[in-house]
Amino acid sequence: MPKKKKEWIAMLLAGGQGSRLCSLTGKIAKSAVKFGGKYRIIDFTLTNCVNSGIDTVGVLTQYQPHLLNEYMGTGVPWDLERIWGGLKILPPYQRQHGADWYRSTANAIYQNIDFINRYAPDYVIILSGDHIYRMDYRKMLEYHKEKNSDCTIAVLDVPLSETGRFGIMSTDPDGRIIKFIEKPKIPESTKASMGIYIFSKEKLISYLEADDADAESSNDFGKNVIPSILAAGENLYAYEFEGYWKDVGTVSSLWEANMDMLGPEPRLNLNDKVWSIYSRQDSRPPQHIGRLAVVENSVVTEGCEIYGSVINCVLGSGVRVMSGASVRDSVIMDDVLISEGASVDCAIVDTGATIGAGARVGAPRDESLPPFEVEVTVIGAGVFVPSGVEVTPHEKLIMV
The missing domain is CATH 3.90.550.10 (Spore Coat Polysaccharide Biosynthesis Protein SpsA; Chain A)
Structure with missing residues (x-):
């Protein structure tokens, strides 16, 4: 033929x-x-x-x-x-x-x-x-x-x-x-x-x-x-x-594009039934939001467990945010653990990383700055941030 x-x-x-x-x-x-x-x-x-x-x-x-x-x-x-x-x-x-x-x-x-x-x-x-x-x-x-x-x-x-x-x-x-x-x-x-x-x-x-x-x-x-x-x-x-x-x-542009998905009228609206974005997906259970959890203006993907606070964030699959933890203005990729009492602000945390109990990553967003001027902290794939450690916006932790 x-x-x-x-x-x-x-x-x-x-x-x-x-x-x-x-x-x-x-x-x-x-x-x-x-x-x-x-x-x-x-x-x-x-x-x-x-x-x-x-x-x-x-x-x-x-x-x-x-x-x-x-x-x-x-x-x-x-x-x-x-x-x-x-x-x-x-x-x-x-x-x-x-x-x-x-x-x-x-x-x-x-x-x-x-x-x-x-x-x-x-x-x-x-x-x-x-x-x-x-x-x-x-x-x-x-x-x-x-x-x-x-x-x-x-x-x-x-x-x-x-x-x-x-x-x-x-x-x-x-x-x-x-x-x-x-x-x-x-x-x-x-x-x-x-x-x-x-x-x-x-x-x-x-x-x-x-x-x-x-x-x-x-x-x-x-x-x-x-x-x-x-x-x-x-x-x-x-x-x-x-x-x-x-x-x-x-x-900066990767973080900004993720943030563009959020809000009542997002600049990047992926909820278009006519032009759906296709991808290869793992089989994950539904996300679980704990009784005392706070989730606002965020994308929460399958397999996530939220017991702490998640505000203005994009979470990948299998992310766990434990009690007392706070995550704001951040992009958290697959299978990340945010331990008890930890805080993450204006960060990109790559796949499989662990933020130890009480650790602090990044700094709260300065709302007076345009998105492209926000300092974004990066935590690499598989990195362990020990309990109580502070990672400033000028630092990037990677696994070697």
């Missing part, structure tokens, strides 16, 4: 180390970091693919891939277990002329041109596996076709103070990109690249081959490929996205 060609496929970059997340990515890839109590960061991009009708996703992994690979498996939780297409994990591999690590974003895609050609798609969408957002990529594809674009970049407006973190572009009234600068010191626009690109397949391959042949290139989409396309006068357009989007590549 002949294989049916695909209209489009997704290539998902998930090999990043995420060094700015400190100990949270010491032994796992950034895309595998827990988020929102029951998810991992990569769930959002995979869900977007499925909900957008994309049934073939190549996931490019490299740094500490074992947990991420095990988590994704064959793609069952996202309905991506397919005979033809589906979810395919694409690590660097031995070729006829030797092996090579993925050197950067464009090089990673270049090394998998054979995978792309196998499905003969008309279009390829390039995605990042470390952003939190919900997006219907079909609307972007329609825009790409309408503009007869060779490459379309998803953009959103960011505060002027944050432009130095992104590729920034200027456009004409029709949306055509006329200038692109990666992480400018003096920006001329606030339109920031979301790291989402749609290419016509043949154009993508020609761009990647030219980039690989350039000995001076660092093989990065933002630094090299996009500026080259612009310089060549190709049809390069910006697709403006107006929904919630967060790059969670720092401790």
